[in-house]
Amino acid sequence: EAGVTQFPSHSVIEKGQTVTLRCDPISGHDNLYWYRRVMGKEIKFLLHFVKESKQDESGMPNNRFLAERTGGTYSTLKVQPAELEDSGVYFCASSQEDTGRVHNYGYTFGSGTRLTVV
Amino acid sequence: QKEVEQDPGPLSVPEGAIVSLNCTYSNSAFQYFMWYRQYSRKGPELLMYTYSSGNKEDGRFTAQVDKSSKYISLFIRDSQPSDSATYLCAMKAMSYGKLTFGQGTILTVHP
Numbered sequence: 001e002a003g004v005t006q007f008p009s010h011s012v013i014e015k016g017q018t019v020t021l022r023c024d025p026i027s028g029h030d031n032l033y034w035y036r037r038v039m040g041k042e043i044k045f046l047l048h049f050v051k052e053s054k055q056d057e058s059g060m061p062n063n064r065f066l067a068e069r070t071g072g073t074y075s076t077l078k079v080q081p082a083e084l085e086d087s088g089v090y091f092c093a094s095s096q097e098d099t100g101r102v103h104n105y106g107y108t109f110g111s112g113t114r115l116t117v118v
Numbered sequence: 119q120k121e122v123e124q125d126p127g128p129l130s131v132p133e134g135a136i137v138s139l140n141c142t143y144s145n146s147a148f149q150y151f152m153w154y155r156q157y158s159r160k161g162p163e164l165l166m167y168t169y170s171s172g173n174k175e176d177g178r179f180t181a182q183v184d185k186s187s188k189y190i191s192l193f194i195r196d197s198q199p200s201d202s203a204t205y206l207c208a209m210k211a212m213s214y215g216k217l218t219f220g221q222g223t224i225l226t227v228h229p
Binding site: 004031033035041042043044045048056058059091093095107108109110111112 | 120122124154159160161162163164206208214215216217218219220221222
């Protein structure tokens with residue numbers, strides 16, 4: 001089973017530019033999550049998709065961040081325009097549907113995209 | 119105040135030592151408790167999970183949850199150099215909900 005795939009692995013952009021991060025979840029996983037770790041801080045939740053719908057986007061920092069999940073498969077996270085404080089590692093995670101009998105205690109994470117805004 | 123507090127360390131122990139990692143939390147709604155291990159330049163990898171209070175053992179790893187004290191622990195017995203990593207506690211209120219992480223503890227096990 002292929003894991004969660006994220007690309008690019010690294011991205012260096014200038015302030016004001018646009019960057020798009022992509023996440024391919026494990027096939028069949030309806031739940032897809034985005035998290036971010038800023039240097040020196042804990043990993044923080046950004047948003048949660050169930051299939052193509054946004055279930056919870058309470059962690060999105062501001063309207064410069066736009067997440068989409070086309071057809072309930074892969075997801076993209078666009079930052080436009082990027083600011084210096086957006087630098088960090090962006091993680092994607094996925095899990096299968098919680099049926100009530102199969103509990104999604106833990107999620108499978110990708111290796112992350114390291115974003116540096118200069 | 120952070121919802122989850124975890125001492126970032128770093129923690130350095132000799133091979134074979136027993137390691138104790140801990141987190142405290144403030145949100146009484148948390149019911150699902152996890153420990154993740156993260157190697158450098160990799161994503162977090164689920165190590166242990168526990169629902170509500172109690173103990174869980176898996177090989178050299180034991181996870182404990184004390185909801186009355188809002189305190190969770192991870193014990194690693196007979197630690198190995200390959201255990202050197204960052205250990206993250208994480209918790210959530212619902213089975214499908216967002217995870218709230220601690221800052222992570224950097225562990226080094228030296229031969």
